[in-house]
Amino acid sequence: MKKLVLSLSFIFLFSCSVHAEQYILTCISDKDFMRVHSIDTKKKNIILLASKSLKSEEEYNSINRVINVIRWDGDLVYTFDISDVGRENFMTIDLENNKIVNTAHYIEKPDWKFGYAYSQYYDCIRG
Numbered sequence: 001m002k003k004l005v006l007s008l009s010f011i012f013l014f015s016c017s018v019h020a021e022q023y024i025l026t027c028i029s030d031k032d033f034m035r036v037h038s039i040d041t042k043k044k045n046i047i048l049l050a051s052k053s054l055k056s057e058e059e060y061n062s063i064n065r066v067i068n069v070i071r072w073d074g075d076l077v078y079t080f081d082i083s084d085v086g087r088e089n090f091m092t093i094d095l096e097n098n099k100i101v102n103t104a105h106y107i108e109k110p111d112w113k114f115g116y117a118y119s120q121y122y123d124c125i126r127g
Contacts, residue, residue: 021040021041021042022038022039022040022041022042023038023039023126023127024036024037024038024039024049024126024127025037025038025039025093025095025098025124025125025126025127026124026125026127027098027100027122027123027124027125028054028122028123028124029102029120029121029122030120030121030122031120032053032054032055033051033052033053033054033120034050034051034052034053034054035048035050035051035100035102035122036048036049036050036051037049037067039095041095044069044072045066045067045069046066046067046069046077046079046093047064047065047066047067048063048064048065048066048067049063049064050063067079067081067091068080068081075094075095075096075097076092076093076094076095077091077092077093077095078090078091078092078093079091079093083104087104087105087106088104088105088107089102089103089104089105090102090103090105091103098123098124098125098126099121099122099123099124100120100121100122100124101119101120101121101122102119102120102122103117103118103119103120104117104118104119105117106118
């Protein structure tokens with residue numbers, strides 16, 4: 001019986017410290033925009049599964065698009081991506097705190113409502 005308790009304790013001790021290598025990260029921005037990503041921490045890649053405006057219900061055809069990771073440093077990930085409409089996007093993803101900061105740049109044709117850059121701050125949940 002002692003061996004069984006010791007074995008189970010050992011299993012529970014190490015099972016609590018294991019992090020998932022793949023998971024879904026669903027994020028809502030401060031500007032009512034949603035992004036859903038597949039995160040693979042072992043392969044160090046991110047796939048954009050869906051994106052949608054929560055104000056207009058407009059969905060974007062970004063399904064299964066691999067995001068260009070330019071640096072993966074522990075729980076911080078930095079990406080660069082060109083959107084479907086040709087906008088440059090820089091993202092910082094904090095995997096420990098489930099947060100994203102995304103900035104789009106409008107060099108050639110600025111959006112006069114937001115100027116040359118448009119930033120969004122996302123709160124995320126793992127699923």
